């Protein structure tokens with residue numbers, strides 16, 4: 001059953017239930033009230049008649065009925081104890097309530113007398129301890145019956161009309177609310193069928209209601225999925241591209257060796273270089289996969305960052321040779337909790353990038369300081385800078401800025417270094433920032449939480 005039907009049925013049944021309960025309550029209270037009025041009238045009538053009844057021994061008599069202040073017709077019968085009809089204002093000689101002739105206490109009963117529906121009061125007459133007769137006073141229940149019939153019809157009809165109105169209202173309003181959900185389902189189905197994640201569901205007003213919020217959330221999920229799929233696709237293309245180049249070189253060199261039939265040192269070292277490249281690439285990819293899935297094995301211990309910085313500085317000087325000047329700005333004694341080898345790898349990545357991209361005659365400066373509860377490691381260079389359009393992407397896998405891509409392949413540039421650095425720092429509870437302007441050098445700042453035990 002559709003949600004629209006279920007909701008309509010639910011609302012209608014609820015309203016029906018409430019109306020039934022209130023209808024029964026109204027009907028019952030009106031009936032009780034009307035019956036109580038008739039009973040009072042019968043009691044008044046009996047009280048007016050009783051003084052006119054004469055008794056002598058066990059004989060009773062009533063010469064005439066006293067004038068009654070009674071608007072409606074009353075049925076009055078006076079019966080002696082031996083079953084003789086002593087007085088009667090009806091056209092019939094049988095009792096208006098035969099069962100009431102055998103009672104020994106005042107009682108109200110409802111009965112039918114010659115097709116008339118009556119309320120009857122039976123009053124036993126007693127002289128001393130001895131019962132001498134029964135006075136029966138009856139009043140027509142016709143008015144009550146009519147009132148009850150009308151009330152029943154009015155309640156039933158108004159309940160049916162109310163339920164119909166509620167059902168219609170619920171059907172239309174839920175239909176309107178659900179029609180937007182139907183639109184969402186249609187677009188979602190279309191997206192799945194057409195495999196087109198670039199489509200979005202149009203957000204129709206009101207945007208702030210539950211359906212609007214659902215559409216916005218769904219669109220956000222689509223955007224996230226789209227970007228994940230694109231990254232995945234690009235990643236596969238990039239990996240296959242990076243793998244193909246060294247494999248082609250290796251195959252070429254193997255072919256050359258076979259053709260010449262002798263071991264050619266140049267071809268062998270060419271193969272070796274490409275195998276090294278492949279090994280490094282596969283290693284980087286593995287590390288990245290582990291880091292992104294949060295399963296990177298980190299050997300966390302207190303690390304003296306200043307010592308690590310000095311080691312990297314020595315390596316950097318060798319790497320830069322006479323081409324660049326590498327120097328240390330300020331350096332504090334700083335201890336952090338982390339994996340020494342991984343943190344050193346991050347620093348080497350940043351420093352080797354600075355050396356790689358800074359033209360001859362430039363400078364690479366390293367610095368280490370404390371700022372509140374964080375260690376601040378800076379690697380800045382006087383190189384060409386990173387174009388603003390590339391800046392948001394440099395931490396993405398395989399991303400290389402336009403210039404670096406066309407710079408030619410030196411075998412060390414995969415565009416993975418910064419992604420790995422990002423994840424390693426991230427898993428240390430730190431962050432990595434970059435500031436760069438084209439033509440004005442680049443500064444990477446690495447923030448790491450200080451080791452709590454030494455702070």
Ligand code: ADP
Nearest residue numbers: 353354357394400401404413414415416417418
């Ligand atoms: P790569 O292996 O290409 O260096 P990275 O992930 O380390 O890959 O860097 C991504 C890109 O960021 C580089 O291709 C380069 O365009 C840019 N980049 C990184 N560091 C610097 C720097 N110090 N100066 C200029 N560009 C840089």
